[in-house]
Amino acid sequence: MSVLDKLREATSVDAIKTDLLRTAYENEGSFLHRLDPRVLLLWYGIFLFIPWLFYDTEVLLGLLAFVSILAVLSRVSLFLVGVMAFSVASTLVSYAIVTAFTGDPVAAVRALIPFTLKLTIISVSSLAVFSSMGPKTLARGLRSLGLPRQFTFLITYGYRMLPVLFEEYHDLVNSYRLRSAPPDSPGRFRWRHYLYLLKLSMRAFYPMIFNVAKRSRVTVEAMETRGFSHSLNDAASTELQLADLQVRPVDIGFVGGSLAVVAVIAVVL
Amino acid sequence: MSTSSATGSRFSIGKHNMMAFILVMSLTGLQNAVTEILPEFSLGPLEIGVGEFVFIPIVLILLFRTYWAALAVPVGEIVFGEILLGEFDGLGAMEGLFLIPVCYYFAAKLLQDPENTTQLAIVVFVAEALEEFLATIIDIGKVYVGVEELEAVAGLPESIIVLEGVDFLVQMAITGIGFGVIPALYLYPKLHGKIEPLLGMEPFQGRRGASMAGGVSIKASLAVLLAFPLAFVAGAVSEVGGAINVVWEPEFLAVYGQHFIAVPIVVSAVIAIIVWYRVTRSA
Incomplete structure (x- = not known):
């Protein structure tokens, strides 16, 4: 096992991903x-x-x-x-x-x-x-300080979506890896290998864009069905949301x- | 349903604008989070490595061509990359919020003929170069405001300009071309005409052979001119404590003594009480 491999083990994408997601979600x-x-x-x-x-x-x-x-x-x-x-x-x-x-x-x-x-x-x-x-608390805090609800909604939306998008993207990268051949020789410092991974992670965004487009349309339409735009100007709904602050x-x-x-x-x- | 126009809507920012906003925000944020994880070799202000996949936000803005789409880029970075990961730096984020949308929007308006590859390449390059250039100037300015007696230290001002200048060139070569222009040339034709109908919008047709000069929008250029000083102020306040730093210099302390510190403390306490009073009353 080369030194580079050991370094990669310690800073593996999965370990960092877990660490970052823990920062975002486990602060209760x-x-x-x-x-x-x-x-x-x-x-x-x-x-x-x-x-x-x-x-x-x-x-x-x-x-x-x-x-x-x-x-x-x-x-x-x-x-x-x-x-x-x-x-x-x-x-x-x-x-x-x-x-x-x-x-x-x-x-x-x-x-x-x-x-x-x-x-x-x-x-x-x-x-x-x-x-x-935590984004949820932050969104409520900003809302009570007068930020528009569309923006605070986006914070909580991101909070819900980030792990889903992360998983989906990771799956796409993995399926691209399964369907393509890695370079024959890794080259000095495995540069060909890393270049191959980099290209792959850029190409994996292509299907991702369509997935997200469909999802954002469904999100907006579902919000409208549930009266999001109606509740924007409704004082009672704001009061209800901020009651326990x-x-x-x-x-x-x-x-x-x-x-x-x-x-x-x-x-x- | 799928061909309804972008204007008829009950949302205050428009239903389609909201969709485009969420789309651009999510993808920019994801891109930001992914490139955060990729290895990067950074040496002070010099960053060598995968900065960002800028082609994703730029291509999406070129497709939707609205100010809302451009605004979604910094918001996505703030929400996904900073707030969720706990790296939010408050006012510092405002700098990007002012700067990125106006630069990208200005560049997006330049694209008049979507089938002209040269024009596309120039537009993507302009978007990235404009933003990066203004950000570099702001960075240099911030250090000038922040480090007292900067001019007194021999060689320091020059070294800051050298470092920031080299950083700008490296950024343009790696992020601007490698992760900007080249992938955008592949991605834009692949998405054009496919992604807009998914959101129920008309794809941008443009005009064959139209020159870029027709796309210079006075409003967009004015917005750039207006946003630049605002971004500078936001960046300066976040990094150098704003006016405090200008007044609160060692010479000032030597004259009035460190006891004078009671004044800002009392002032901030009064402000805190007023804010607290207002917040509790409105809640």
Whole structure:
């Protein structure tokens, strides 16, 4: 078994797929999931701005630690965290390499570190909030904040359809593989093999487009039959849908508590 | 039933627009999720590998040619690729929401003769190049706004421009041509006239030998000009904290002291209370 094969095992498409779908769907038990979606959105809005108030690297590191704990509590996907960490590190490294030719790399990295840290804090907090919220809760939260129902419907629609589409696409790719011959020799680093898979995954979209077209027509017609457009302007239906959204003491405690943590970090460090 | 016109409808955005919207959204989202999984070699702002199968959204927009279809592209990316996978970056997503539809719509209007292969290739290329070019400018601008004393560090501004410029060229070669123009040339003729009737719409006929100049829509170009600054503001606010960063500089802190931090905290607390009050009252 070559090294490449081992790497592929660890990052196999199936493993990543399961991990991502788990991020999207299995967040019922996490701490942030129990909070009101509107409060979480407000919290996220606050944390979009807080990092920009500080310039000390220690304070920023403290904030990063705090949001990371929240992210761990809301069980974000390790794959996503890995992707993010790699992109942060490689951004810094690439700037350093290029500045080595045009100027002083150490000064450049030093100037970029607080900036990168702030961006990382924001991405980690959005990862924590949006992976723990779940599209259904998010859709209701946005709806109660006044977003049009057509849009929030699309979020929940995507939530239902993504696994189905994923499965269907995977089946199509597999059937294409069954019906076609792989390249005779894989070539150096198996590049022919990967090119073959890539072409195949592009061609598998062709039947997929027709499937989705039929499905979207059926969806819209079924919605119309059930009075979707009629209910759009109906206040009673909105009220019914949003009835169980309420801000409880635990929500206020969460926002107040995290602000207190930020204050402590800012004062102590 | 299958030939009813696209205008007669009870939906506020039109029944057929809704169908096309769901279709484009689902496929863009699926494409986004699939390419997310495919291996990619990214080095900071440089991305080498399968970026996206851009030919899918672009071909679908060329087929349906409505603004709604173009709007479905960023929405699909946001809903499937970001919200579902927990990567949503709030205001940062607004940048794509402003930029992608206007660029793609502008390019789609350029296609006047669906049987002219050269025209098709140019249109697909223009769609991708326009979007990518504006996004690159926004990226460079964001770093300029974000990193204080950028000019003071020798070589940093140049290196950012070099990196972003190289990234633009690599993106255009791989995503723009490899995953854009070439597959689109195969896919568009295969779908044209087949997919529209499935949704009960008339396929776009165009005019044989019509030139692209006739497709330059003033409204679409104005939309691009309008959306660009909006996208820049959204991108800048999301990544550099907006106005806070401009005022809240180290020199400012040196003058007023870190205690001044109480002011934004009090202000944000007041805003939070007002928002909370409004939300609870309306719910």
